[in-house]
Amino acid sequence: MSPVTAGGSAADGALRLPHYLLIAAVALLLLLPGFFTIPPFDRDESRYAQASHQMLETGDFVDIRFQEEPRHKKPVGIYWMQSAAVALLSDDGHGAIWMYRLPSLLGAVAAALLTAWAGARLFGPAAGLAGGLALAAALVLGVEARMAKTDAALLATVAAAQGVLAQFYMARGRPGMQPGTGVALAFWAALGVGILIKGPIILMVTGGTLLALGAADRDLRWLKPLRPALGVPLLLAIVLPWLVAIGIATDWEFFRYAIGHEFLGKAHSVQESHSGPPGYYLATFWLSFWPWSLPAVLALPWAWAARREPAVRFCLAWVLPSWIIFEAVSTKLPHYTIIVFPAIALLAAASLLDRANGADGAGAAGAPAPGQGARWFRGGAAGFYLLVTAAFAGGAVWFPYDLEGRVEPLAVAAAVAILGTGIAVAVFAARRQAERLLVAGLIGAAATYGLAHGAVLPRIEPMWLSPKVAAALEKHRPCPGTVLAAAGYTEPSMVFLVGTGTVLGAGDRVARHLLADPACALGLVTGEAEERRFREALGGAEPRLLEEIPGFNYSRGKRVVLRLYTLAPAAADPDQPRQQP
Incomplete structure (x- = not known):
């Protein structure tokens, strides 16, 4: 009985504490190399860290500034988190850059844990565990976890809010299975913290999910147990004090700039030369979700065939509206779509497990078994994945060589790890060996990131x-x-x-x-x-x-x-x- 076609029974299991400890340990193993040793990056990381340092330096925790320049692009949440980390850990009031990165690291680990929690409810504990581990090893999360920026911390709040929604959605029409008031309030708290970190982005994700589910199901009555009468005041209590304070402190200029220039401006005009055509994120996904981009793409026919299943429908509602919006806006950066990666990781994990158990994607939902077209699709996807992997490996060797004029042996070792990982993932995907694919991907990612982030990148002196x-x-x-x-x-x-x-x-x-x-x-x-x-x-x-x-x-x-x-x-x-x- 597959997780998706089991009618919900397989999703009634729960992960235990040892499972979550395993995810946290693996995530730290993947994310810590280079965390302490990579110098401050330009430009965004250093701007965030410097603004947080100035809060400690001046004692002004309302206005956000880089030197004398107002920094009214994002709300205050990440600056408070970074300032708190430095205040707790630093003796000199300034702190090393890794202290400012701590909220990102903790956010990345929390996102992996929350993905597993949501996945266990949606698809069953095996898929939840695999999805959480997969997210922890995704390339873009590894980059963001090592950056003193907003995105990894935001991802944790998105995963929390969406995870709560998943709990309530899967409990529809099942008396006695509804989560309690505490879980409901966690949804509103996650929204509030997410707004303080990156403004309305979290509302776009959650709102898009609810609109898509409402259009598909013609029913949103399952939202009533979320207790909005209690939750909305909690959300406002989290966000309003600072919003009012920054409005008064800046004569409301913060909102004119943050909304008019930063939020709406990115939608219709290119900012800071970060542009790309529609389809940009489909192209960059192959690298940003490496080493799992191949199993994620191979899950597409399976997910479409099973789209009427509640768990799959929820994940598709999480991914598609936000993805379409990101493709439509003018300003583009590869990490923007990270907020839908938990759902993609769960779909890929559930698909792999389903196929490993004998169900063949479309056939699992009652559609005809895949034929020649499906085989061409899988072969083409695997070929392109290996091409991207080879380019990634080549770049790992070329980049330090181009800057230093010599071949870095550790970069060559990283390239070998990248190639080996890609080949193993492609082979095990073709053989439908889910467990071996997951283990190979995790080991390969650990070797790649340990070498690239932990050894090669900090040693490239010219940069x-x-x-x-x-x-x-x-x-x-x-x-x-x-x-x-x-x-x-x-x-x-x-x-x-x-x-x-x-x-x-x-x-x-x-x-x-x-x-x-x-x-x-x-x-x-x-x-x-x-x-x-x-x-x-x-x-x-x-x-x-x-x-x-x-x-x-x-x-x-x-x-x-x-x-x-x-x-x-x-x-x-x-x-x-x-x-x-």
Whole structure:
């Protein structure tokens, strides 16, 4: 009896504590490599981390700023989470970048656990366990878990809200099976926290799910036990205090920018050059959901044939409305669709288990057995998956080689792990060996991420310019209160590592900064145009070059040489810092 065609009986099981501990342990094994050692990324991660640091620095936990610039793109939730993590763990009030990443890591682990919880109710404990483990190993979640941003934390709230909806949806017409008030209130709390993290995105997911289910079932009476009379006030209690406070603090400018520019603006115009045609997410899915993109694609005929089954219908209602919206909006980034990946992971897991148990997708729902067309579909999907896997492996070797001019043995090992994982997944998918596919994918993902994130990426010296700038500043700092001004290289990671007071601007501004405090100020300049402005604005003053820092500015995709200058004369002992007068 398959999970889907069992009429709900197979879904009545529940995962036990050891299952959840296993998911959490596997998730940490997959997500921790590189978590502590990868330097701050540009640009979004460093902007979030710096804004959170400034909250601790200033004591203002209402307004959000990067240096003096208002940062009114997202609500305050992630900044509070990051600030709390740093306040608890840091002795100096600043904290290492990994402290700011903790909410993302915990959100990713929670999302895997909540996916398993929802899946156990929808498809049975085996599919729930497999789906939770699969989500933990998805490539895009691994990236987001290592970033001090909103998306992994948002995913946890989406998985929680959707998981509660799944519990109530599957209990329709079954007296005594309805979840209690506490579970219902968890839905509203998840919505509230999700809104504080990334605004109305969570409402889009949940609202799209409910609209799709309402259109398909012609019945939303199962929502009554969600206790909106209690839940809506709880949601408002979570979101309203800060919304009112930020409105007053910014004369309501936050809402004009966040809604008009950030939310609606992304829908009809491309922002920050992040564009793509319709179908963009179908193309990027092959890599973003690796190593599970092949079994997920192979689950499509199965899911369509079983679309009238409540569990499958719920997952499709979770995926399709949000996916269509993301494909329609102008601004696109590969990680946007992560909020529907829990449902995709569950569909892939349930399909694999169904086929491994002898049901053949469409045949499981009573449709004719698949013929030649289905075989061509599976063969084509497997071939394209292996092509993407090969490109992924090639990129893992080429990227460090292109930057450093040498073949990195650990990158080659990562490429071997990627290729081996892809081949194993394709073979076990063809053989319908669900357990072996899951184990091979998890082992391969662990090896890939351990090598790529844990060993290769932190060692690519040319791309980590900001840590080099911070080290050079400490080496050459003439005074305890030295402030750096920079032109040509103004990445947020440098501000995070060097200090909030770092001056960013053009070459002439760096010159004025040095002239205003020749004994203590330092300047950083790169690029011919900025160097020319810098020297012209200095007039007759001759800057002294302290250090050249070559590297690769990946935010702009070009090689650079950063030059650190001072107007102070050389000391007798250049390693002895000058004291501020």
